[in-house]
Amino acid sequence: MTVLDTRALNRATLARQHLLKRSDTSVPEAVAHLCGMQAQEPQEPFTGLWSRLSGFRPEQLDDALTGRLVVRTHLMRRTVHLVTADDALTWRARHDAMLRQRVLGTYRRELAGIDMDEVAAAGRAVMADQRPRTMAELVEALGDRWPGPPRRVLGELLVAALVPMAQLPPRGLWHRTAGVRNLPLSTWLGRDIDPLPADDGDPVGRRLLHRYLTAYGPAASADLRAWCGLAGLPAAIKAAREELVVFRDERGRELLDLPDAPRPHPDTPAPVRFLPAFDNAILGYHDRSRVIDAPHLGLSVAGHRTVLVDGRVTATWTVRDDQLRISALRPLTAQEQEAVHAEAQALTTFLDNGIAHIRLDNEN
Structure with a gap:
């Protein structure tokens, strides 16, 4: 089995992350290719795109956000990501259980005895009037129905896990400082979130795996898990194995990849690149x-x-x-x-x- 050394993996990552050569693709296409960009710091994606796209101008991302082609939402690893509208709607249901588990893992004592489905239904009912709200306003609208948890914890549970939300512009626009106003994803994007297919082979997970390898491969299953926060996607990997090629790294780890994906020569020159905080090229891997x-x-x-x-x-x-x-x-x-x-x-x-x-x- 072919062994890929660290330098070979480095050049593969740079090529797929558009860091070996700037791409001429559009902003929505770039965000889709990258499987989203971590964006809890609202201005950071601008630098990430500038380092990856030829002639990138900030207004291109502003237009994609205000035009609802890309959206800010909690997704991978329970972190705010900039993702395309299509990916937000397609991937959200597959991430629901993970998002709940991560909030519960952080606030298990504060949320003990809370009926998650009841809180979710109440949150959706409040947001049914289609009025954007801050987290504090959403919790305030619930009154004192759940007096136990701190209001901040209850708010985080609602906006980061139970009710799929979009963070609306001007949050995330170039050189703009704005607080977070939330609206349900389906309301903001005018489309329902895709339900999970009743398929034991995890078709959404298979698409996630394929997309991840396109932008990050070759990679181990632990890398995939670290990127998305999901529990390894074993059914998806098993179902997709016949479509993939397998390598080893220098430590013997199994690396999966797409057959025709770019794997440049390790000696390919790599230009200087300035990366933003929490960039994909670093946080997209366990190793x-x-x-x-x-x-x-x-x-x-x-x-x-x-x-x-x-x-x-x-x-x-x-x-x-x-x-x-x-x-x-x-x-x-x-x-x-x-x-x-x-x-x-x-x-x-x-x-x-x-x-x-x-x-x-x-x-x-």
């Missing part, structure tokens, strides 16, 4: 060693923005006042510094928020 070294794994979950040099996380970056500051995680060569600085200059032009200085701290 993140293809992109980030073990000593720096904490950066991936702490909200640090990172810089890829030769395809690997090599620096972090921040914007404070009028300065773009880049902090290297290892000493950069003169050639690497030049490439990082050139991409940083392009980024400051894109961000368009008065950045006057670029500072590269190269001591490590």
